[in-house]
Amino acid sequence: MTLFFHFGRYFLLIKRTFSKPEKLSVYWRQIVHEINNIGITSLPIIAIISFFMGGVITIQAAFGFTSPIVPLYAVGFTTRESMLLEFCPTIMSLILAGKIGSNIASEIGAMRITEQIDALEIMGINSAGYLILPKVAGGILILPFLIAISMFLGIYGGYVMGIATHACTSYEYIFGIQAFFEPWKLWYSFTKVIVFAFIITSVASYFGYFTQGGALEVGRSSTNAVVYSSILILIFNFLLTQLFLT
Amino acid sequence: MIEIRNISKSFGDRLVVNDVSFTFEQGKTNLIIGESGSGKTTILKLMVGLHSIDSGEVLYDGKNFPKLPEKEKQEVRQDIGMLFQGGALFDSLTVEENVRFPLDMFTAMSREEKNERVNFCLSRVQLEGRNNLYPGELSGGMKKRAALARAIANNPKYLFCDEPNSGLDPKTSIVIDQLIKQITEELNMTTIVITHDMNSVIEIGQKIMYIYKGKNWWAGNSKGILKTDNKELIDFVFASGFMKEIYDAVKNKD
Ligand SMILES: Nc1ncnc2c1ncn2[C@@H]1O[C@H](COP(=O)(O)OP(=O)(O)O)[C@@H](O)[C@H]1O
Ligand SMILES: [Mg+2]
Numbered sequence: 001m002t003l004f005f006h007f008g009r010y011f012l013l014i015k016r017t018f019s020k021p022e023k024l025s026v027y028w029r030q031i032v033h034e035i036n037n038i039g040i041t042s043l044p045i046i047a048i049i050s051f052f053m054g055g056v057i058t059i060q061a062a063f064g065f066t067s068p069i070v071p072l073y074a075v076g077f078t079t080r081e082s083m084l085l086e087f088c089p090t091i092m093s094l095i096l097a098g099k100i101g102s103n104i105a106s107e108i109g110a111m112r113i114t115e116q117i118d119a120l121e122i123m124g125i126n127s128a129g130y131l132i133l134p135k136v137a138g139g140i141l142i143l144p145f146l147i148a149i150s151m152f153l154g155i156y157g158g159y160v161m162g163i164a165t166h167a168c169t170s171y172e173y174i175f176g177i178q179a180f181f182e183p184w185k186l187w188y189s190f191t192k193v194i195v196f197a198f199i200i201t202s203v204a205s206y207f208g209y210f211t212q213g214g215a216l217e218v219g220r221s222s223t224n225a226v227v228y229s230s231i232l233i234l235i236f237n238f239l240l241t242q243l244f245l246t
Numbered sequence: 247m248i249e250i251r252n253i254s255k256s257f258g259d260r261l262v263v264n265d266v267s268f269t270f271e272q273g274k275t276n277l278i279i280g281e282s283g284s285g286k287t288t289i290l291k292l293m294v295g296l297h298s299i300d301s302g303e304v305l306y307d308g309k310n311f312p313k314l315p316e317k318e319k320q321e322v323r324q325d326i327g328m329l330f331q332g333g334a335l336f337d338s339l340t341v342e343e344n345v346r347f348p349l350d351m352f353t354a355m356s357r358e359e360k361n362e363r364v365n366f367c368l369s370r371v372q373l374e375g376r377n378n379l380y381p382g383e384l385s386g387g388m389k390k391r392a393a394l395a396r397a398i399a400n401n402p403k404y405l406f407c408d409e410p411n412s413g414l415d416p417k418t419s420i421v422i423d424q425l426i427k428q429i430t431e432e433l434n435m436t437t438i439v440i441t442h443d444m445n446s447v448i449e450i451g452q453k454i455m456y457i458y459k460g461k462n463w464w465a466g467n468s469k470g471i472l473k474t475d476n477k478e479l480i481d482f483v484f485a486s487g488f489m490k491e492i493y494d495a496v497k498n499k500d
Binding site for chain 1: 291294295296319320323324326328330331332334335336337347348350351352
């Protein structure tokens, strides 16, 4: 029952979010602000995690592939495939759901309980559009770039750590990351990223927007935002994978 | 002038506003008083459309706001200024940006005109030179004043203030009250102030509605309050022993 209630209210909110902006110039400024807020501030954590995970995957692959039938370039190939297909688009999105989702939900939630949203509504501003649209648009615009950087750094991390630990040689790794490359898989990855960006920003906005009560409830909204957007990411990851890869 | 006619509102099965009618006059500070939880904020939110109304009419200079088409509602909204209980300043904007916000959204003013208007409003509430502070850096009284500056930025015809002096010391309260009264007269606005501060009631109550359990229980002005026989109103206004003495003194003088 409550599930239907949340779905219904979520879709109504999304509908209001995407209806008639008052003044486009103001929105554009907000979007740029959100790109910075969501994107640029997430770069350090993305960079660190991607680099080290790329490194670890490379070492693990080299450790596992001891059989003489497996060619030496398989290490680079494995790192590339796992980075491009799953690690960067999905796991990074889950991490960002934690960082961005809690940030958005608590920001909007705090605005709700301090009547800032009412203040917008009174002025005759569509508060859903004004607050949520720039976050969703900003997220969808910037997440693909963040994930692209994550992919690059992950593969680079694999290279650096692979060489440093003698897990593979430079030549094999570089050959491996170029082997059997199928560009359409990038479509699959980036479609996922865009869907996940929408889920993270809109679900977090939803929980923030309908916060009721005080500071405690803002914290709860923030937790709910992370939990539910993570679950939705996993579900959509499964659905999109079925759709693209079978 | 704003007229409410027989407005009612329930939350679930609780009737919170029960068939309330009143006329709020232009150029005057109209007060809504009553205990907390009696439904004052709800009445205000019904009037401005933040809550949907169950039944009744809210007439802004004759136009029934809840029934207007969305476009005309929008026009009325742009004539409304509201001072929220906690100020409701936008945290991510400076004082100046807060005050300029309605101008940015709704006017075609040039940058200079906006700056001029912002500085006028800020000086009007004695916050000149505080343009670049953030709400987090303001005291309670300054927040209320900044919020008042934002509420009047776009020259509203109607000003709503929800407990403008709750949480303030008596001196600052009086400053805010006087500001609201002066600005109301200057701009000839229809101003509605929710309060349970008795100083305000006596000082600025030109027209008063007393809400008791969601009903319009008594109406009049500050002089009338001092002479009332309404039991609930006496209990509310003269709750403290000190106020009771004042009441008796005034009563005995007649
Ligand atoms: N959004 C709401 N949902 C349910 N009940 C509400 C809501 N807003 C107010 N109430 C209830 O209505 C009553 C009147 O509240 P309110 O108008 O805020 O009182 P006042 O401003 O006079 O202190 C309170 O009992 C409050 O719990
Ligand atoms: Mg109230």
